[in-house]
Amino acid sequence: MTKPNLTSKNNFLYPQSRYYGMFTPEKLAFNANLQEFSHKISYISALQTGGKLSPEQAYEQVKNLWKQLKQSKKELKIGADLEPGTK
Secondary structure (H helix, E strand, O other): OOOOOHHHHHHHHOOOOOOOOOOOHHHHHHHHHHHHHHHHHHHHHHHHHOOOOOHHHHHHHHHHHHHHHHHHHHHOOOOOOOOOOOO
């Protein structure tokens, strides 16, 4: 039996897309955070749908992930260059 390729397994479980926006290190970092957020939300949703998490547990986990993403956006100053009222 062959040994599974760890890189292929990780690429399957944690796919990443290219970043096509205007490049800055901050935007690239936020894009990575956003992709990670998306993957984790997918897992939470699947676990809740499959009955492994209660709706309350799923909600709390999603809420915590959202807070982390908002904090990341704030720390990276994403959207800070927008005019007030356009956020």
